[in-house]
Amino acid sequence: MTDPIPVHAEQPAIELKGLTKAYGSQLAVSHLDLTIERGEVFGLLGPNGAGKTTTILMMLGLTEPTGGSARVLGLDPTRSPLQVKRRVGYMPDDIGFYEDRSAFDNLVYTARLNRIPAAEAAARADELLAKVGLAEAARKKAGAFSRGMRQRLGLADVLIKRPEMIILDEPTLGIDPEGVRELLELITRLSREEGLTVLLSSHHLHQVQQVCDRVGLFVEGKLIASGDIETLSRALEAGGTVTVDLELAEWPEDLEAKLLAAEGVIRIDRHASAGMNGTAAAQIAxxxxITPDIARIAVASGADLLSIRRRSYGLDDIYHRYFEGGDKKHERRAE
Known part of the structure; x- marks a missing residue:
């Protein structure tokens, strides 16, 4: 079926509005709104069972949504699944190859299924095997490949038809740390060289953050926040407060009163520093x-300022807050 809505290059790569999938009374995906721009590397991050794979299947037209709508490269995957599949490469977490055929043969077979002429298919297969670091293993049977080699072959397989976008579902699953590093570097390089939009699904926050322009946090079928790490960190600041870490050589007697009198200071939590010289430190909410103001007040009070910085939430903080039963009041969209 031909999609009646014209496709324009300026349309987002992915546009989901109220996308919902229910299995009986169980909501696998709940009213998902998400826009991913062309050329973006976006990480869909969440624990196993969060609904990431179900969302991907709806975007590919492999399962129908219960409600809402999806547009992939301007196409409706429910009405035009074949058109979406022609333009999108998909690598599931468990890739299937013909085990008794070589890596080269597997790629050529995929290319021929996509109506690529034989000579072009062979040339493209050799080119991609070199790009993913499998040139020397091109004629080896896929059944003898390690997990990491299979993932590299999987990347070549999704790229063989020259897609406009690729979707990678848990691509680092079961790979050793060095193999993960190499695969993530490969994904980054190929996405730039091929000019691709990339959607990467994972439950490993550190891996996603290494390669993605933005991250969407997915929990229990809901997108609870999206943005870069700095944006997500700001969204976690409890009650809109900012914490400033202050370290001084010693604490002047009148400094606490001066700080509390300053506009914007809510409370001060003083504690002894772990430093060898017994320096004085505090967390100021x-x-x-107002980090510069705090620094000026401390120096004007005669204190020797050793360090001052606005506290930012790191990756572990973000993971803990959102995925390990952290404060529910922070489950909001970060834009």
Whole structure:
């Protein structure tokens, strides 16, 4: 069936509005709104069972949504699944190859299924095997490949038809740390060289953050936040407060009163530093980022300022807050 809506290059690569999938009374995906721009590397991050794979299947037209809508490269995957599949490469977490055929033969077979002429298919297969670091193993049977080699072959397989976008579902699953590093570097390089939009699904926050422009946090079928790591960190600041870490050589007697009198300071938590010289330190909760003001007040009080910085949430903090039963009031969209 031909999609009646014209496809324009300026349309987002992915546009989901209220996308929902229910299995009986169980909501696998709940009213998902998500836009991914062309050329973006986007990470869909969440624990196993969060609904990431179900979302991907709806985007590929492999399962129909219960409600809402999806547009992939301007196409409706429910009405035009074949057109979507021609333009999108998909690598599932468990890739199937013909085990008794070589890596080269597997790629050529995929290319021929996509109506690529034989000579072009062979040339493209050799080119991609070199790009993913499998040139020397091109004529080896896929059944003898390690997990890492299979994932590299999987990347070549999804690229053989020259897609506009690739979707990678848990691509690093079961690979050793060095293999993960190499695969992520390969994904980054290929996405730039091929000019691709990339959607990468994973439950490993650190891996996603290494390669993605933005991250969407997916929990229990809901997208609870999206943005880059800095944006997500700001969204976690409890009650809109900013924490400033202050370390001084010693704490002047009147400094606490002066700080509390400053506009924006909410509370001060003083504690002894772990430093060898017994330096004085404090965490100062503020209504906004007034780090320069705090520094000026401390110096004007005669204190020797050793360090001052606005505290930012790291990757582990973000993971803990969202995925390990953290404060529910922070489950909001970060734009």
């Amino acid at each position: 503020c209504a906004s980022d």
